[in-house]
Each structure stands twice: as C-alpha cells, then as structure tokens.
Amino acid sequence: MTTRTDDLLGRIQPTEGGREIFDPATGELVGRAPQASVEDLNDAVARAKTAQPGWAARSNDQRRSLLHAAADAVEAHAEELAQLLSREQGKPLNGPNARFEVGACSAWLRATAEFSLEPEVLVDDTSGRATLHWRPLGVVGAIGPWNWPMMISVWQIAPSLRQGNTVVIKPSGYTPLSVLALVEVLNTVLPENVLIPVPGRGHVGEALSRHPDIDKIMFTGSTATGKSIIKAAADTVKRLTMELGGNDAGIVLADADPKAIAEDLFWGAFINTGQTCAALKRLYVPESIYDQVCSALVEVAEKMPMGPGLDEANVLGPLQNEAQWQIVDRLVTAARDSGARILTGGDPDHSRSGHFYPTTLVADIDPQNPLVVEEQFGPALPIVKYSTVDQAIEWANSLNEGLGSSVWSSDLDRAEEVASQLVAGTTWINKHGAVDPRMPFGGARESGFGLEFGVEGLKEVSQPHIISR
Structure with a gap:
C-alpha cells in the first residue's frame, strides 16, 4: 500500500x-x-x-x-x-x-x-x-x-x-x-x-x-x-x-539530589542517542554523592528502550552510520582497557542488524581518558569523580571546545556562581541542551x-x- x-x-x-x-x-x-x-x-x-x-x-x-x-x-x-x-x-x-x-x-x-x-x-x-x-x-x-x-x-x-x-x-x-x-x-x-x-x-x-x-x-x-x-x-x-563540535561538560554540585536530577541528566546526554552537538558529553560528580548519581543514572538508562525508530515503543535508536559506531566503540573499548568501570552497556550485540550501540555509562574514569577528552557523539557517558569544585571547573574548561555546559544544584545562586566560571556559549542550570528560538545560541573556542x-x-x-x- x-x-x-x-x-x-x-x-x-x-x-x-x-x-x-x-x-x-x-x-x-x-x-x-x-x-x-x-x-x-x-x-x-x-x-x-x-x-x-x-x-x-x-x-x-x-x-x-x-x-x-x-x-x-x-x-x-x-x-x-x-x-x-x-x-x-x-x-x-x-x-x-x-x-x-x-x-x-x-x-x-x-x-x-x-x-x-x-x-x-x-x-x-x-x-x-x-x-x-x-x-x-x-x-x-x-x-x-x-x-x-x-x-x-x-x-x-x-x-x-x-x-x-x-x-x-x-x-x-x-x-x-x-x-x-x-x-x-x-x-x-x-x-x-x-x-x-x-x-x-x-x-x-x-x-x-x-x-x-x-x-x-x-x-x-x-x-x-x-x-x-x-x-x-x-x-x-x-x-x-x-x-x-562540542564536548559539553556538566558539573553536579554536592547539594544536588541524585534521584531528582537523574532523568534530566540522562536526556541531556542521550537525546538523539547522544548524537547532538550540545549534548552532555562528560559529567563531573563530587565524591560525596558519586555512587548515588551513578546508581540513579543506571536506573534511568536501563528502562529506556532502544530499537528501530518506527517501533512506537522505542525512545533510543541506532547510530546513524557505521563510521560513528566505530568511534563510539573505540572510545568505550579504550576506557574499559584503561581500567574504567562499565556501569551498564559497553557490550554491543554484533549479531544484531543496524548500527546499534547499547546505552553505556562509564565510571571511575581518568579525566584525561580519550572517552572524556574526545567527543564521542553517541550513547556513552563518562562520569568523572572530583574532589573540589575548583578542580571540576578546571577540568571542564581544559578542552578546546566550548559549545554548551551545565551546572546541577539545589542552590540556584551557587549554581549560577559556578556557571559564570565556565567557558561556553551557553551554560544551563539543572538542564542541558535546552535551546530556545528566543535565546541566541553559539559556541566558544573551537x-x-x-x-x-x-x-x-x-x-x-x-x-x-x-x-x-
């Protein structure tokens, strides 16, 4: 028909x-x-x-x-x-x-x-x-x-x-x-x-x-x-x-509620299966709530169905092309080989048709790992542990990209103070990638x-x- x-x-x-x-x-x-x-x-x-x-x-x-x-x-x-x-x-x-x-x-x-x-x-x-x-x-x-x-x-x-x-x-x-x-x-x-x-x-x-x-x-x-x-x-x-290109950083502050922010963090990173210039590409989380944030993200990630787009049940799809699939797989493999901990995903089903890569969360990863410093542009999020906010800001600002960034906190004034120190075209607070036709949008640096x-x-x-x- x-x-x-x-x-x-x-x-x-x-x-x-x-x-x-x-x-x-x-x-x-x-x-x-x-x-x-x-x-x-x-x-x-x-x-x-x-x-x-x-x-x-x-x-x-x-x-x-x-x-x-x-x-x-x-x-x-x-x-x-x-x-x-x-x-x-x-x-x-x-x-x-x-x-x-x-x-x-x-x-x-x-x-x-x-x-x-x-x-x-x-x-x-x-x-x-x-x-x-x-x-x-x-x-x-x-x-x-x-x-x-x-x-x-x-x-x-x-x-x-x-x-x-x-x-x-x-x-x-x-x-x-x-x-x-x-x-x-x-x-x-x-x-x-x-x-x-x-x-x-x-x-x-x-x-x-x-x-x-x-x-x-x-x-x-x-x-x-x-x-x-x-x-x-x-x-x-x-x-x-x-x-x-962007390699957007997100900084979670210690007063954030892990469960309350988990779903917004997830979609900030995994919208369009991570294939978004202004998606959250690297997440910095304080030691005090690191495990709770990781657990909350895993809980959200594992309930999001991935599959062919015409299936009404799915909300995550494949990588658009084989070349991008190879980039994501290379970066996740390098992270695993370096000793980083795969919380979920990271093991693609090679018997499956299509360019599907599983939703992947990577913890205990070095801030200089390739998965952190290179834009992955796919469904893999590195979660980096930090000791002080100054350290997180330094890491967030250390790369050549500066499209977007975000700060996550229950204290909006404190979040805005941290946001003002980030080098980016846009910094969102308690959200990421929320473009609006009324708000100018552009990048910093490269x-x-x-x-x-x-x-x-x-x-x-x-x-x-x-x-x-």
Whole structure:
C-alpha cells in the first residue's frame, strides 16, 4: 500500500540513478537521493541570486506571513516527514526524536517570523543624525549535519529568508532525503527559487563555500569540516556562522539530589542517542554523592528502550552510520582497557542488524581518558569523580571546545556562581541542551563563532548599514 511518505519520496527521488540511502536500524533501502554536480550548484546559485532582489523587496509582513504559511505546510505533512526522518536518520518517532524534530521545525519558523530588526537611531543631536539599518546579504549557502537534519536546516533557512536573503542548501550526504522532503514541503508556499536544495557529496559543499556569488555560509557540523569551510571561504571574504563540535561538560554540585536530577541528566546526554552537538558529553560528580548519581543514572538508562525508530515503543535508536559506531566503540573499548568501570552497556550485540550501540555509562574514569577528552557523539557517558569544585571547573574548561555546559544544584545562586566560571556559549542550570528560538545560541573556542536564534540571529544574516548625515 502506498503511504503519504512514499508519495513525498516520489516527488524528491530522481527518475533514475541517484545515491541509495539505507535505514541505519534495519539496513533496508529508504530511497534514492539525487546527486547534484558543480554545474547544478552553479545554476542553483544563479537562480537564487536572480530571485533575491524580488524576495528582499517584499515587505516584512509579507515575508512573515510566508514563514507562517511554511510552518502550516510542515504541520500538514508532519507525520510523513517524521516517518521519513526516522527511517533515514534512525531516531525513533517518540521521545525527543523524530516527531519532536518536525514540531521544532514549525515552531522555529513561527518564532523567527515574529522577530524583527528595526532601524536604530544612533545619534540625533546638533552634530547630525546617524541611523543603523539591517540589509539582506544576498544568497546564503547553508550546509547542514546528519544528526538533526530537518531542524538545523530550519535554523539556517528561517532567519535567512526572514531578512530577505535567498538560500541554497546542501544537506548531509547521510541524510539528504529528510532535507529534500522538508524543502519540497516548504516550497509549496515559498516563491520560486527562494530556497533551492543541492544534494551531493563533499565537493559540492566545497564549491558552495568557494562560490563568489554566495554571500554567507552557515554551517553546523564537525570542527574539522568547519575549518575546511573557513579556508575555502577566505578568498571571497564570506560572512560565516560556524556551529561546530562540542564536548559539553556538566558539573553536579554536592547539594544536588541524585534521584531528582537523574532523568534530566540522562536526556541531556542521550537525546538523539547522544548524537547532538550540545549534548552532555562528560559529567563531573563530587565524591560525596558519586555512587548515588551513578546508581540513579543506571536506573534511568536501563528502562529506556532502544530499537528501530518506527517501533512506537522505542525512545533510543541506532547510530546513524557505521563510521560513528566505530568511534563510539573505540572510545568505550579504550576506557574499559584503561581500567574504567562499565556501569551498564559497553557490550554491543554484533549479531544484531543496524548500527546499534547499547546505552553505556562509564565510571571511575581518568579525566584525561580519550572517552572524556574526545567527543564521542553517541550513547556513552563518562562520569568523572572530583574532589573540589575548583578542580571540576578546571577540568571542564581544559578542552578546546566550548559549545554548551551545565551546572546541577539545589542552590540556584551557587549554581549560577559556578556557571559564570565556565567557558561556553551557553551554560544551563539543572538542564542541558535546552535551546530556545528566543535565546541566541553559539559556541566558544573551537566550537565555532556567530550566533543563531532570536534578533541576534537575524543580525548574523544581515549587513549592517549606517546612514550618517
């Protein structure tokens, strides 16, 4: 029987050829993704450049209305988008996963539609008058990741369109169908050539980064790939927003209630089966409550079902690809071999189909162990014991990454005092990874630069223009 997801797939697949995409949970064929060439990219950029002045000429109210219409379209197709996302990316339908991600797409479109950048009077006195205006940049090149392919695409698309830019978007080669389907739905209401996808391999992304008619690159992904994009964009002095890798630290203070925080700690670390840039990647716990926190986390972890995403019972899924599975397995094996204690998990079932890695908690681990200092990006959390808060802060700040961090305490004032000493773009208190479209989000150190979300996010896709008289 043909489903609505099959209908949507039929609209985005090539008539012949293309790259085969397989379900990471079952190995079954999901569909075929078209593969753009550099010539296709050049054509897309030319069309987006031609369409941009007309899009920018529309009023703020018109663009706002179209973003709301785009959100309506996403909601009308929410279930088939979620089903496709689950099959391609692997994340379950339920929990903070596929249906959650599709819902976030419409929520971010609506929130971004309502933000605005009004002209600002800077000087108005006997010396003269100066005003600050925010103009569109032109054509934005968006390069997205495979972990939250739809949601992060909207993070790039929505502010760019809101400010009068057009967008050429290159999805990850691991999850192109999800993004192509999302764009297909959005383009049912958007004007022609305002948003154009160019699915393809890495050379297409590199050509996008170098293209002289791309005015800005927005990228979410690994630090290594981000550095390559920065170099590629340098010759044309492009504006850049780089949301790169994270190895987020969480610090539990001695007054925290282990059982009360355990489930929030778990989801801070294991949302999307740990495949989230701003997930909790290393947890520092004081000696006085170390065993209690470990026990409480094990209790939560062992009741969370993992399996194929289309099974409504599951809330954890597979790793999206074999390469990421190998990284997680290498780091957990190194931790075990070093003498660290595996509290739960750590023993994958090699007879099982799919890229499943069991939910793994690792205790009594050295703070310099590879599982602590390298981003695992999967379902394995190292729990490090500390003696003093100063020691925990030092360890938390010792790495090159600085995307997010968190502090867990019953004393909010004390938690905020500790939070103020952490080097990160965002520090959450008694939660982790709770992004909000109203709150600017970005990284410190090698976790990137530039801000997304809110009015500050609109500024990142705009050219400031001072008029002084």
